[in-house]
Amino acid sequence: IQSITETRELSEEEKLAEGRGIEYEYWMDKSHDGLGRDYGYRHNGSPDEIFVFLNFGNASSHFDTPAYLDTTVNRVRVPIRFVSEMMGAQVSWDQDNRRVTIYFPAVSREVMKAVPAPGYDYPDLIHPETHLPDPYRFRLEKRTVSMPERTIVLTVDHPVAVVDGREVPLDAPPVIRNDRTMVPVRFIAEQMGAKVYWVGANPIFRLADGTLSGSYQVHIFTPFFPLFEYPSWYLENRAVRY
Template sequence: MKKLSFLLLVLLFVLVMPENGHAASGNNKIFLDGKELTAGQSVPVENLNGTVMVPLRMIVQNLGYKVDWNQSAKTVTISQQGKVISLVVGQKTATVDGNEVTLNEAPVLRTDTSLVPIRFISEQFGLKVEWDNKEKTVTITSPPTSADGSSPANNTPSTGGSSSGDGTNAGVTPSGSASNSTKVNGVSFSDNQLLIALSGDSAPKVSVLDGPARIVVDIPNASFSDSFGSGQNLPSDQMNTLDATGYPDVKEIRYSLYSSNPYMVRFVIELNESKDFGYSLSGNDSSSKLAIIDLNSTGGLVAAAGGTGTDVATGPLDRGGKKLVVLDAGHGAKDSGAVGVTGKYEKNFNLAVVLKAEALLKQEANIEVVLTRSDDTFLELKERAAIANNLNADLFISVHANSSPSTAASGTETYYKRDESKAFAAVMHKYLVQATGLSDRGVQYGNFHVIRETKMPAILLEAGYLSNKKDEALLFTEDLQNRVAAAIVSGIKEYLGIS
């Protein structure tokens, strides 16, 4: 377990150094179980796109891991107390005990030394880390050895002062692989709604506090999943905030691994003043749930009074007879989608159209709209489908732009997977072709995950080809995007029979 300690210490170095993580300072001291460590490493720690990367040689010399390097395959294998981690230089997919996980940054080579993500490795092993800012000293303590010779994870959280009173900023240091059956897979805030994607058996507990007014969502027996960092930034201290700019009701939204003994994840919406809100938890399958705090609701659940937590009853939000449509902007963040002939990204086109369609749908009295993403965020395909399924949406539409090896390929297509979606695809395609003015490539069958795994009529739109210079130029005009957004609304209304 000593290996992890050193890695996390390096991360702390990076956070306090003015050069933003390019080299550890020789003035800083690191103590592992009371003994000062010296790295003796010529290759410095690096900060690549916000991810701290540490030389493997540092692990070998100071922490005693078993590390194997396959030169031909550029593969690093790290073994420690039965855990096996395998990473490949240049690849963002790693394996932990045979299970695939996604890295924020791929391992890189610097001369003859491999640099690997420190946070990824540190999350796999338990330890206690303390930082003395005055003395610039890191003290790392390995978990105690039990009577049978094993080293159980240290599950005692290290907490500092909380400025909020709800403990979200308590500074808990996660400490390894204790049992936590529920995973928080993603979070987003848009349209005055906080959406939290979960997998596991635990149900969130929602409370209200005052002084200041806050809505607190506690998820017991839970931790952040490996995929969480793909959609939201998750620093090593497991605490961060969500952007709530433009929402006058909200002062701040923060989240953290609040406790690791027992494990618990906490979300806090700090309000500018007390207000009603609604709460729902959708999905009976433990592999996929969606918790929603809806600040638009007037259901009588008041975020105020009491001073101590007041439990909020759970239940589906009342739509008042409205139809719910989920709009999915394909790709996002690290997944750019297709790249156009002049370098434009498909993800940006998809989002622009979806945001325009959302604005139009909000003007429809009989339709509610939810977006799978409202900014440059990455979601797994299963998470996109889960949002629609958990909300029991009436329709699902995924917006895309196409690409082909042939620069001559051009035109508009609409895809469906299940028979119940074919009629919806035909209606939507009629409006989409009119909006783009491009060649009609027809309604087609497609075995795409998001329209295969959704349980309501679901379609995938391919507005045009970014690999075609004419199509690309057209798709990135405001006029075309507005027309496509309007076409989406027209198709929805005709299919649902809404005038």
């Protein structure tokens, strides 16, 4: 039996959608330079080794001390220098006073944002299988994202931070672990304008063979992420925003 396959050229609408999808992924990768793309599908961590992702870049691979779940306060702690520097901050350490200062300079950057096409809303954009926005349902729009200058001072074992000269209570103080200052990830990331999602012991990804994967993870999204307003279908619907 002879079969004939006819190759059809893409329509103009299909070409535009395909290009839009490729451009979205380009801007997604630009939002976490140097980390490589990693959605966390196959990463199963543990309370002693939490996987941390920044704008779908694998941040944990750059840690010299793993993030962990501090069960005494039920908070994920991360090495402050690595996370802060990945988000564009400068970090200094005062050994005598056991104090860390994080300086986040004012930043203004032009980025491409994925916004819903007419007739759609943000929840409509994400394809439930690819976890990427459907290129027929969004358009790309250039926007200027600005973040203010900020200085954060943290003292080891002290439950109060100083943010731009103002005292802010912490739900868990910084601690030293393996000669590294470890801080609650939510506080430091949100002070820099980011969103944080926590994935606990229950996995959230369904793999091709039907099994589930992806546990003990933290996902951080900065305002420079092209879909910061609604970063991910599976995170918005299954992970815990905290």
